[in-house]
Amino acid sequence: MTFNNNQLSVLLTNIQERSAQGAWKSLDKARIPVILSTTAKGLLLMDRKENVEVHPCPDTEFYDFKNWVYSKINSDNGLLILPINEAIMFACDTLRKAHPEMANRFIMPSSSSLHYTLSKFNATKAAIKANIKTPETFFIKESGSDVINLPSKSLKYPRILKWDNVLNPEGNYEKGSLRVVANTIELEDSAAELAPSNCSIILQDMVPGHGVGAFFLRQNGKILLRFAHRRLHEVPWTGGVSAYCESSDDQEVLEAGERMLEAINYEGLAMVEFRKENGKSPLFLEINGRLWGSLGLALKAGADFPKAMVEYHCQQKTSVKQPSLKNKVRWHEPGFDMMFLQSLWTEQSKSRNETAPKLKGLCQVIINFINPNIGNDWMRLNEPIHTSKRYLRLVKHQLSYLKRAIIRSLEKEKTSSIVEETALRTQILGKDLHSVQNILFVCYGNICRSPYTELKWEQLRLENPQLPKSISVGFHDNVARTTPARFQSVARNLGVELTNHRSRRITEELVENADLIIAMDQRNLQDIQREFPEAMKKTILLGAIHTSANPEILDPYGQKIGTGGQIYRRLDIELDHLKNSILQ
Incomplete structure (x- = not known):
């Protein structure tokens, strides 16, 4: 063309x-x-x-x-x-x-190159094969395989579990992500929860230091344009998305990036990401084949990747010259920089005894906003109205964030009265449950928590036939829904099969037949109070049977990977407390 x-x-x-x-x-x-x-x-x-x-x-x-x-x-x-x-x-x-x-x-990397850019699993294997240093890595599961390979040796935790992008069975493209796992149990539960999505999974050691990136446009085995940067602020501050960065001429990072691309015969745009601790060699993390968020830094430094990509695609050559990497250029993203600042107060380091640099971070963010030599994507002198709107929107957002934080703080100090009252009732009724014959387990949707408790309870009844019978229901109007595959998988890993469960809605007849109604959280209590106010006197919270310190068991639906295992394991504990209260 x-x-x-x-x-x-x-x-x-x-x-x-x-x-x-x-x-x-x-x-x-x-x-x-x-x-x-x-x-x-x-x-x-x-x-x-x-x-x-x-x-x-x-x-x-x-x-x-x-x-x-x-x-x-x-x-x-x-x-x-x-x-x-x-x-x-x-x-x-x-x-x-x-x-x-x-x-x-x-205008994008070759299909063979995307094999690595869309998969940390494939890219890390290639890096190890090319003798490029990586964090200690365990390959837990490969896409297309049902086999989960958990590490056989004892490991030090915490570690980072990473999973790849995948097109799920429902036709939605799920972007890969990561989470910190604190122990083997969290690793097992998270791997089980991820299994139905058919994505590749790796487990890596946590790496201290800062993020560094080497950027290349590589065509026909030749590097046409190169650039590097170092992240100065990340979101969260413990490591993540770039909020404030500077150009770099770190030859060790650039050479490692070039060796990686040469090893896999890469064609196209590449951002090779590393993490580097001061005084140590960079450790490879991943390859991205797309334009990156801090592209403005490269453009300001003269590394015009978009123009070079289009020109080469059409002409097999580019007029973009390789800029000197000796000149330091700095760039920040105002919105992300504010998120970095917030994380200094909300995020704790999970890997080592690092202390959030609150004062230093605050001072630097202020400098970033007022120093004209630090570029950003928001300040456009030829668009003063739109530039003003962006900053006003940021101020509005921060005020809203502050308001929500204050409200959350006040709510945390004062437990909802309905939860507090039910927790007290749970402690009282929990001492005399011998006459209970029928239990009604309740959550909102009857697809995650309450069906698990019902089936787990039935397992306990096989060992103790004198325990009362149970049934589970919810308040969601759409019935006959199945449990999401990720929760079916983690439940199966814990010995509960939810495949055949179909959701039911609570009815007056079921409420009347129940001797005891067991709810999970505040929303369930409010729904019961609204529809069946007379039933509140026989309603308790499952999480308050043993102690009222943490009475609610929250809904894992829509939450991050790993939540399902945490919730189901807690349900196991609370059901055991319920069993003991009835049998004592």
Whole structure:
């Protein structure tokens, strides 16, 4: 494809993202026509909404998004696609494989390169094979396999569990993530909870230090453009997304990145991420094949990756010159910098006895906002109105955050009266449960907590036939729903099979027949009080039978990986307390 401004245009998706904004700025400056698009939700986050097309969400409407891209390409022979995130790259790669004639329409890494950028599992294996240093790694599960390989040797914890991007059975693209596991039990539960998604999983040692990245545009075995940065602030402060960073000429990091790409014969844009402790060699973490959030730093330093990518794709050469990496440039993202600041007070180091640098961090954030030499994506002198709106929105958001924090603090100091009253009632009724014949376990949806308690209780009844019978219900109006696969898996790992469970709604008849109603949390109590106020006198909280210190057992639905195992293991403990109270 030949570069021609009169025929060529580049489609940028998810234009509300920082990386897409940087690409837009680069290509607009190079006078390369750009078509802007985003999701309906993304459009709400933009200051300028004119001339922005709306596309299906690539995460939750994966197939619709893929069809949308296909139709855009078919309707415009001069359209090139520059994918912004992993879900979009995955969708475009499936199109590229299914329609080889479209291959030159996508400005993105080769399919063989995406094998590593979309998988920490594959990338880490390749790094080890290439003798590039990595944190100690255990390969727990590979995508497509049902085998979970937990470490056989005794390990020191905490460690980081990481899982890859995956297209789930429901057709949603799930972005990989990570969590800190404190012990073997948390590792087992999290691995079981992740198993149904069919993603690859690794377990790694936690690495102190700071994040560093080496960025390359590599084509036909040659590096066309390189850049490196060091993260100075991350979200959270213990390690994560870049909030404040500086350019770097760390040759050890750049050389390690180049060796990694050479080992896998990488083609395209690559961000090779490492973590580095002062005085030690960098440890490889992952490869990203997309434009990154701190792209503005590279652009300010003269490393114009978007322009170079488009020019090379069309002309097999680029006019972008390699900038000197000796000149230090700093960049911050105002919103993320405020999140970094918040994390200094809310996050604790899980790996070592590190103390949050609160005063130093506060001073540096203030400097970042007032020092004109520290760049950011928000300050645009040619758009004073939009720039003002961004900062005013940030102030509004921070005030809202402060208000919520104060409210949460007050609520924490004063337990809800209905919970407090029920916890007291639980302590009283719990001393005389011998006459109970029928128990009604209640949660909101009857798909996670209450069905687990019902089936676990039935197991206890097999050992102790004198225990009362039980049934579980919820308040959700949609009945016959199944337990989510992730919770079925973790429950199965704990000896409870939820495959055949179908949700039921609470009824007046079930309430009347129950001698004891056992709820999980405040919401359940409020629902019972609203629909069956007379039943409150025989309603208790499962979590308050043994102690009233932590009476609520919260809903794991929609929560992070690992929550299911924590909740189910607590239910086991509380049911054991209930059994002992009845049998004593």
